Amino acid sequence: MVHVLPKIDSTTYRPVLETAGEEVLAGCRCAECGGEAFRLTKRWVKRGLRRLQGDGPGVIAVRQAVCRRCKHCERVHPLDVLPGKTASVELPLAVVEARQCPGATVSAVSHRFGVARATVRNWEQGLATRYLDLQELTRHRALLASAETPTTAVKRVRRAVVAEIERTSQIASTRFVADPRRTDEEERREALRLLLELTKSLGGAHGAADVGAARFRQAVSGSRRSSSCSRA
Numbered sequence: 404m405v406h407v408l409p410k411i412d413s414t415t416y417r418p419v420l421e422t423a424g425e426e427v428l429a430g431c432r433c434a435e436c437g438g439e440a441f442r443l444t445k446r447w448v449k450r451g452l453r454r455l456q457g458d459g460p461g462v463i464a465v466r467q468a469v470c471r472r473c474k475h476c477e478r479v480h481p482l483d484v485l486p487g488k489t490a491s492v493e494l495p496l497a498v499v500e501a502r503q504c505p506g507a508t509v510s511a512v513s514h515r516f517g518v519a520r521a522t523v524r525n526w527e528q529g530l531a532t533r534y535l536d537l538q539e540l541t542r543h544r545a546l547l548a549s550a551e552t553p554t555t556a557v558k559r560v561r562r563a564v565v566a567e568i569e570r571t572s573q574i575a576s577t578r579f580v581a582d583p584r585r586t587d588e589e590e591r592r593e594a595l596r597l598l599l600e601l602t603k604s605l606g607g608a609h610g611a612a613d614v615g616a617a618r619f620r621q622a623v624s625g626s627r628r629s630s631s632c633s634r635a
């Protein structure tokens with residue numbers, strides 16, 4: 404898990420965090436113990452970040468914060484930087500949207516955005532799958548709520564996110580309906596069309612990320628834990 408700051412994106416992050424006090428983490432909770440008091444450490448961690456308006460791969464340094472109660476350490480991210488991902492939140496959605504245009508081949512979109520063809524395909528496949536996962540989660544939310552004991556912060560956040568998306572968005576009215584007459588490619592394209600519609604209803608990629616940051620102050624990394632904080 405990482406802390407995510409609303410209203411602060413990767414373009415304004417560095418100067419704000421260089422001078423910020425602990426109040427910048429108001430509303431954040433420790434993923435380990437639920438504590439709400441943190442200390443910003445002097446440690447900055449570099450990680451890759453490719454922006455929509457960037458000129459190729461870049462790097463951003465993110466600051467770490469430590470829980471005052473249990474000493475658990477988490478990174479502090481701007482709203483557009485996803486944990487474990489090297490592309491800003493806007494880039495994959497822009498690529499997928501560009502591919503929706505008739506005649507926009509993988510090669511053409513790959514060239515336009517400066518990303519590999521395999522990456523374009525991976526984002527299309529991955530985002531379509533995530534959208535269908537989200538539908539399944541919202542469909543079974545009532546069941547999950549009664550069956551799952553909220554033992555971990557990840558589960559707690561995931562359930563809260565699903566409930567919030569369902570409450571504030573049009574996902575219930577734009578349900579994906581599988582159609583056996585469609586090819587796999589056509590099914591994927593339909594899922595992505597609905598995902599883009601959902602994102603638009605939340606204010607676009609940047610707007611949706613800001614809404615998420617303001618409401619949850621946390622994001623879950625699917626690839627690694629960020630709990631060690633060796634030099635503070």
Ligand SMILES: [Zn+2]
Pocket residue numbers: 433434435436437438470471472473474475
């Ligand atoms: Zn803690």
